[in-house]
Amino acid sequence: MKCEQIREKSADYLAGELDEKSLSEVRAHLADCPACREELESLSAIWTKLGVLPKEQPSGSLRIRFYEMLEAYKKGTEKDRDKISLGQTLSYWFGRLMPRRPAYQIALSLILIAAGLGGGFLLSVRSRSAARTEVTGLRGEVDDMRRIVAVSLLKQASPSERLMGVSWSARIDRPGDEIIQTLLETLNRDPNVNVRLAAVDALYLFYDHPEVKAGLIHSLAGQTSPLVQLSLINLLVEIRERRAVEALERLIQDEKLNPKVKKRAELGLTQLS
Amino acid sequence: MEEVRDGKVERLAILFERHHIMLFNFFLRLSGNRSTSEDLVQEVFFRILKYRDTYHGQSKFIVWMYQIARNVHVDHLRKQKQEVPLDAQFEEPAVAETPAIERLSAEVDAAVLKKALDRLPLRKREVLLLSRFQEMKYREIAELMGCDIGSIKSTIHRAIKELGKIYFELQGGTSP
Incomplete structure (x- = not known):
């Protein structure tokens, strides 16, 4: 036996699966070949060592979980069985309805296909228009919901909630007078500068509303915070509101006005005229 | 198993009692984590139930079961790779933390051996575990892995x- 063959047999040797004949052949070779002897000895040392690794025990929850799963599965399959028997009876009845001759079968299937196509066409025409009205209805409802949320948030005591209210109102597609009024009121009366600034931004989205433009011009005179003043002037210039010229001129007359705001207002005047 | 397949699912309990500790140890040697191993054992028995119709009885039940076990383990590794950040994958497995009080020579020996096993490439580790601990014949392992007995x-x-x-290297490192 050659060294190569010994290597091939080593796995069987370790597992104790060599027959008497092969075993004596291997032993004969090992007696003559120190290299193979050494290799096989170290292999079987490791093989034996592996035997000392203790078998570990899983925790008790494994068994509990297994039996829970088995129980759940049994219940599930019982239900499935009921379903199958129902399916079988159905297929039996369909089988009885089916005509025997192939020609009739083809005719029947053609009729069914035609009926299916026709029905589907009719349904799709009807459902398309129905879907359209449904979508518009839904859109309206969502808008209403946003309106209610926005108005109620704008009336809250906490500034962050009022800010949220402003951002909700900005999401409304078609704001009613109520939203516009509430936003303008927020712009004029809210004690918090950030909320007022957010209101300016939200109103910018609805500037084509007639009340908004007038409200913005009117609000300019009442504002005290330079930030809000700047933001209002920017907005009015951006939407090219000529009626704002008068309000701007009046603003510049104010001696207590912040110099930066004054500068912006003067620039705005030249841009508008 | 034939009975389980033919609808007597409660008979699976017998198979569970007979094999779950072996399976647990198989996964424990592969993953080094007890709770993961328990989850994987549970998953194996769940799949046995789910795919019981595909058991044809030509091969021994244990071969079929370890085929499922290997798939479960591969799926677990794939999931783990997605979830675990790269550096965590190379952390030392839990066996490295042997408590000082347990440092008796036999236990140190076992710990070093476990550590060495962990460093063996997956396929070699699997084959070794199946033959040495799961008491499977080479012929069965070959069937399970879909290759010939010579290569096993x-x-x-x-x-x-x-x-x-690896074992002697580690030993050289631990006892100077």
Whole structure:
């Protein structure tokens, strides 16, 4: 036996699966070949060592979980069985309805296909228009919901909630007078500068509303915070509101006005005229 | 198993009692984590139930079961790779933390051996575990892995040789 063959047999040797004949052949070779002897000895040392690794025990929850799963599965399959028997009876009845001759079968299937196509066409025409009205209805409802949320948030005591209210109102597609009024009121009366600034931004989205433009011009005179003043002037210039010229001129007359705001207002005047 | 397949699912309990500790140890040696191993054992028995119709009885039940076990383990590794950040994957497995009080020579020996096993490439480790701990014949392992018996035998040979090498290296590192 050659060294190569010994290597091939080593796995069987370790597992104790060599027959008497092969075993004596291997032993004969090992007696003559120190290299193979050494290799096989170290292999079987490791093989034996592996035997000392203790078998570990899983925790008790494994068994509990297994039996829970088995129980759940049994219940599930019982239900499935009921379903199958129902399916079988159905297929039996369909089988009885089916005509025997192939020609009739083809005719029947053609009729069914035609009926299916026709029905589907009719349904799709009807459902398309129905879907359209449904979508518009839904859109309206969502808008209403946003309106209610926005108005109620704008009336809250906490500034962050009022800010949220402003951002909700900005999401409304078609704001009613109520939203516009509430936003303008927020712009004029809210004690918090950030909320007022957010209101300016939200109103910018609805500037084509007639009340908004007038409200913005009117609000300019009442504002005290330079930030809000700047933001209002920017907005009015951006939407090219000529009626704002008068309000701007009046603003510049104010001696207590912040110099930066004054500068912006003067620039705005030249841009508008 | 035939009975389980034919609808007597409660008979699975017998198979569970007979094999779950072996399976648990198989996964424990592969993953080094007890709770993961328990989850994987549970998953194996769940799949046995789910795919019981595909058991045809030509091969032994244990071969079929370990085929499922290997798939479960591969799926677990794939999921783990997605979830675990790269550096965590290379952390030392839990066996490295042997408490000082347990540092008796036999237990140190076992711990070093476990550590060496962990460093063996997956395929070699699997073949070795199946033959040495799960008491499977090479013929069965070959069937399970879908290859011929010769390649299993040579994998065993190489795996033990490599394991011995790692083991002595580690031992040299622990006891100067």
